[in-house]
Amino acid sequence: MTASLGNRRERIDALAARAGQVPDDGGGVSLTRSAFRRLRRDPVAILGAVIVVLFLLVAVFAPWLAPRDPLEQALLSEVRQGFIPGAREGFPLGVDQLGRDELSRLIYGSRQSLMIGVISTVLGAAAGMALGVLAGAFGGWVDTVVMRFVDIILSIPGLLMAISISVLLGQNQYALMIAIAVTQVPVFARLLRGSMLAQRDSDYAVAAKALGVKPSRIVLGHVLPNSLSPVIVQATLSLATAIIEAAALSYLGLGDPNIGRPEWGAMLSNAQAVLSFRPQLAIYPALCIIVVALGFTLLGESLREALDPKFRR
Amino acid sequence: MLRFIVRRLVQLVPILLGLSVLLFAWLRALPGGPAQAALGERATPEDIARYNEVFGLDQPVLVQYGKFVGRALQLDFGTSSRTGRAVTTEFLERFPGTVELTIFAMVFAIGVGIPLGYLAARKHGSWIDSTSVIGSLLGVAIPVFFLAYLLRLAFAVELGWLPGSGRQDVRIDATHISNFYVLDGLLTREWDAAWDALQHLVLPGIALGTIPLAIIVRITRASVLEVVNEDYVRTANAKGLAAKTVRQRHIIRNALLPVSTTIGLQTGLLLSGAVLTETVFAFGGVGSALADAIANRDYALLQGFILILAIVYVVANLLVDISYGLLDPRVRVR
Numbered sequence: 001m002t003a004s005l006g007n008r009r010e011r012i013d014a015l016a017a018r019a020g021q022v023p024d025d026g027g028g029v030s031l032t033r034s035a036f037r038r039l040r041r042d043p044v045a046i047l048g049a050v051i052v053v054l055f056l057l058v059a060v061f062a063p064w065l066a067p068r069d070p071l072e073q074a075l076l077s078e079v080r081q082g083f084i085p086g087a088r089e090g091f092p093l094g095v096d097q098l099g100r101d102e103l104s105r106l107i108y109g110s111r112q113s114l115m116i117g118v119i120s121t122v123l124g125a126a127a128g129m130a131l132g133v134l135a136g137a138f139g140g141w142v143d144t145v146v147m148r149f150v151d152i153i154l155s156i157p158g159l160l161m162a163i164s165i166s167v168l169l170g171q172n173q174y175a176l177m178i179a180i181a182v183t184q185v186p187v188f189a190r191l192l193r194g195s196m197l198a199q200r201d202s203d204y205a206v207a208a209k210a211l212g213v214k215p216s217r218i219v220l221g222h223v224l225p226n227s228l229s230p231v232i233v234q235a236t237l238s239l240a241t242a243i244i245e246a247a248a249l250s251y252l253g254l255g256d257p258n259i260g261r262p263e264w265g266a267m268l269s270n271a272q273a274v275l276s277f278r279p280q281l282a283i284y285p286a287l288c289i290i291v292v293a294l295g296f297t298l299l300g301e302s303l304r305e306a307l308d309p310k311f312r313r
Numbered sequence: 314m315l316r317f318i319v320r321r322l323v324q325l326v327p328i329l330l331g332l333s334v335l336l337f338a339w340l341r342a343l344p345g346g347p348a349q350a351a352l353g354e355r356a357t358p359e360d361i362a363r364y365n366e367v368f369g370l371d372q373p374v375l376v377q378y379g380k381f382v383g384r385a386l387q388l389d390f391g392t393s394s395r396t397g398r399a400v401t402t403e404f405l406e407r408f409p410g411t412v413e414l415t416i417f418a419m420v421f422a423i424g425v426g427i428p429l430g431y432l433a434a435r436k437h438g439s440w441i442d443s444t445s446v447i448g449s450l451l452g453v454a455i456p457v458f459f460l461a462y463l464l465r466l467a468f469a470v471e472l473g474w475l476p477g478s479g480r481q482d483v484r485i486d487a488t489h490i491s492n493f494y495v496l497d498g499l500l501t502r503e504w505d506a507a508w509d510a511l512q513h514l515v516l517p518g519i520a521l522g523t524i525p526l527a528i529i530v531r532i533t534r535a536s537v538l539e540v541v542n543e544d545y546v547r548t549a550n551a552k553g554l555a556a557k558t559v560r561q562r563h564i565i566r567n568a569l570l571p572v573s574t575t576i577g578l579q580t581g582l583l584l585s586g587a588v589l590t591e592t593v594f595a596f597g598g599v600g601s602a603l604a605d606a607i608a609n610r611d612y613a614l615l616q617g618f619i620l621i622l623a624i625v626y627v628v629a630n631l632l633v634d635i636s637y638g639l640l641d642p643r644v645r646v647r
Contacts (some may be wrong), residue, residue: 148327148328148331149331151327151328151331152327152328152331152332152335155328155331155332155623155626155627155630156332156335156619156623156626157580157582157584157585157622157623157626158582158585159584159585159586159588159589160584160585160588160603160619160622160623163588163603163607163615163619164336164339164615164619167343167607167610167612167615168339168342168343170344240453240454244454244456247456247458247459248456248457248458248589251456251458251589251592252588252589252592252604252607253607253608254607265456268456268459269458272462275462275466276466276470279466282459282462286455286456286459289454289456289459290451290454290455290456291454293453293454294450294451294454297450297453297454298450301450
């Protein structure tokens with residue numbers, strides 16, 4: 001693992017540069033296929049994939065899996081100051097402070113939490129990639145301007161950036177997604193730029209140029225697809241960060257105010273008030289966040305190793 | 314070396330300019346504009362008109378921006394709409410607490426992280442190795458504020474071993490000269506005041522230090538694993554140097570290079586984490602002030618604090634770059 005160059009920028013650039021290296025013992029197998037073959041043998045990757053797929057399935061099939069309506073205040077009459085009913089028949093994890101079935105809320109919550117993670121990462125990756133392609137394809141002053149802009153975004157610590165944006169856009173789930181997306185932009189921009197720069201002088205790009213292929217086709221048809229693997233790795237890792245960051249923003253009161261949509265971050269922060277007598281209400285959503293984040297991280301890290309030509313055997 | 318430093322300083326200029334434009338635009342894009350932001354939500358239209366006149370908000374945007382930069386250069390970031398005090402005063406009062414907390418968190422992360430990462434690498438594949446790898450993955454996956462809550466619940470509320478809120482026991486009559494409470498205690502020889510302030514740092518410091526700890530363990534481990542296989546280590550071993558000498562001169566020294574930059578670059582993470590940790594522990598530093606400002610829509614304070622913190626972050630990164638240039642001559646050339 002040479003991800004140890006330390007400096008964040010340099011690390012991203014190094015990762016990008018490595019995507020351009022030609023593997024020494026290709027053996028006629030494509031990089032993607034050999035990566036996939038190694039992934040299937042890697043227990044860490046399998047564990048990560050299983051976690052991710054499991055949660056995705058739960059999110060998709062939430063209405064069928066949840067035993068109850070997540071909004072129904074079934075046991076509200078039994079909730080008192082300092083007491084919230086625990087697990088019992090029909091309520092396997094008990095109820096929350098408003099008498100709603102905790103398990104059903106967790107199951108439905110996976111939809112909202114995963115959606116925030118996925119959409120904000122897709123947005124951030126798309127914007128970052130657009131900037132990265134611009135910088136990597138044109139080079140010169142375009143590169144300088146784009147990268148200075150990225151440096152400016154990078155100069156505000158992530159959470160502070162997200163806070164400023166959600167304060168600006170008001171409190172709704174879209175503001176939350178955009179806020180998290182913006183914090184992801186710099187990484188993707190730098191990554192794709194570096195990786196495209198590494199590809200630009202590769203033999204096939206030069207060959208395509210010599211054959212008279214239009215520059216736009218070289219960039220979009222040849223260089224870009226070959227520069228994508230570090231982006232995919234980063235996107236997987238960013239999903240974990242996005243979900244955790246959404247929880248943090250929720251905690252600071254900048255989350256989605258719509259109580260009709262249960263969400264793990266909001267559940268976790270709402271539970272702080274009852275932590276002293278019913279900590280489970282905080283622990284369950286926290287566990288969900290931790291396990292999902294861990295799943296994406298494991299998957300991302302093993303993807304990184306699988307796609308790295310250095311690790312190719 | 315001097316040229317390297319100057320070049321880095323020059324590179325700072327566009328970033329700082331961009332930052333100021335961003336935050337200037339931010340305050341103007343807010344619902345209600347800067348007048349509402351400064352006067353609060355209960356301001357009447359007359360108040361707002363008067364404010365706009367006094368602060369020249371009816372003038373062209375470029376003139377306004379010029380004045381904004383001018384004021385910022387004089388460290389004038391307006392007044393907090395909640396407390397009515399100057400944002401700079403608020404910041405200076407609260408920043409020492411955050412610095413103390415950050416230092417504690419970093420000492421914890423480095424003190425535990427480097428030995429653990431080294432051990433994991435040297436016992437590659439053992440249970441120590443796998444435990445620290447899993448631990449470092451977990452450390453990044455736990456929401457900081459949740460960890461802070463757990464620590465507070467366990468060690469402050471249930472066991473009562475350590476204080477769970479604030480920076481110092483209110484019953485202690487301590488003299489504050491620098492607002493660094495631990496330092497104050499030491500300078501004035503009020504030993505129990507210093508000891509008490511230090512105890513208040515432990516739980517939030519550990520919570521804040523977890524993410525850096527996880528990252529430091531991983532980087533140290535990866536970097537030691539890489540260095541151990543280098544030719545010069547094999548040479549050193551082959552020529553019969555004592556294991557201790559190889560370890561100290563060849564392995565640790567080279568392995569710590571990437572670790573040292575990572576350590577410096579954690580400042581951003583720490584500033585972000587401080588907002589969450591300080592809120593949980595009602596610590597009263599910059600972080601809890603930011604959280605309060607969000608809750609109270611105190612935009613002037615938010616803008617000022619974010620701008621100052623971003624500058625702190627940029628300067629910290631610059632210092633890291635320079636120190637890296639000192640440590641590793643190869644960096645200077647690029």
